[in-house]
Amino acid sequence: MSEEIKANVTMDLKGLACPLPVVRVSQQVKKMKIGEILEAETTDPGAHADFPAWAKSTGNEIVKIDKGASSTKFYIKKLK
């Protein structure tokens, strides 16, 4: 049984066009404290590569990915 992750902030990014999902996530993470978790829900298939690449380039961490039928929730931990 996987550990439940409690998000400090949730964002609905469903249906947003390129490049807004990554821009919105980046803006939100900047406002958060180190160690806090953002839950970002998106319908973009590209997010499955874009969010991990963004996390790697900014030094943050994707701690969990919940793939649903029509959208995916990314849990992003602010490390920097």
Place this chain on the structure above:
Amino acid sequence: MEKEKIQELRQLVKSRLNRPMRYYLDVCTRCGLCYDTCHAYYGIPKKEYSPVNRAEVVRKVYKKYFRPSGFAFPYWGDATKLDERVMDELKEAAFSCTGCRRCMMFCPFGVDMPHILSIAKLLLIGYGNAPEELIMLADSAVEKGKSIDSFKEGYREVIRDLETQVQERLKLPSSEDLIPMEKQNADVLYVGLSGAHSIVHPAVIFNAAKENWTLSYFEAVNFGMFAGDPEKMQFIANRIVKEATSLNVKEVVIVECGTAYRIPKFLLGPLPFKVTSIVEKIYRYIKDGKISIREGAIADALTYHDPCQLGRNGGVYDEPRYVLGALAKDYREMSPTREYNWCCGGGGGLVALDNEDFRVKTGKAKKDQITATGAKIVVSACENCILQLNTIKNGYGLDVEVKSLTELVSENLIV
């Protein structure tokens, strides 16, 4: 600003001073004919939003450091030294311009303002003052290029989900391989964007045309270009070139994204494959009878917005008009149109910046054009433009629907 930093920035200016750049910097007579050609000045009639005044910010720096008169007599030479105030002015100049080049169509000397502003963008990167959203997006794209193998599995999994949407749309018995990936010797490598719509609609069309195609792992958009960073631009573009070369494809088809099309088409030099816009590909499929669309299926008045990078800077004008002319019963041309069409105000990466109020104001020319046509549907072929057209629609409360050309074709395909 410290002397060392000024020296470093001076070298950056020098690195851009080839013959065309020196010509553009030297030849302008400041006649002011470009004022009324800029959508930003049309929406916000302040001189700092005119093409000539944007270029003047760069030109004054050039005069200070590269012209004897500006160096010896800065006041007479109309020269400005680099300092924080000038860096702010450079930022305002560079990122209030979409790079549409409409001003260039009216300039008696053909001065390429966005080319001049590439110096401003380079200086901002050197000074660490470039828009952080664009730098962040460029860095992510670079990282994606470096680490693509670790992201492939997750991406392929969601692409498999999209295959069922293609299957339903085409009423096929199986969804298997409807969006192929890493297919060696495919005729076409299609490069989309992050959004599902940029993959599903083209996939429907490619399958209907029985194309031997494969989907790229990368997004077509190039934020290195928008940020004005030549090295990142090259790296991001090369991800696709390497992928296309390793798969041995004959043609790379680019999603509806003007800059993404212009870079491989015109800025990378000779490539071992053909570069085509999805709009040109759709046109060719219809002309060759590979796909059929419902002619006259759209009864509402419809107009087309030429994306600047696809039209004015790319030369793709007739293909979208042919397709839309077939689909629409009442096609209405905007005025002015084609190479003189007004920019929507979303290009140059501006839609990624936190500037919606500015973009609504500078979208006024486009709003006036759309309203004058009386059209109920506005079609374009660029993701940036579609985003900005929706911003204009919402900002001015226009009673129109904004659609992408590929989406419209996919929805009106005879299957």
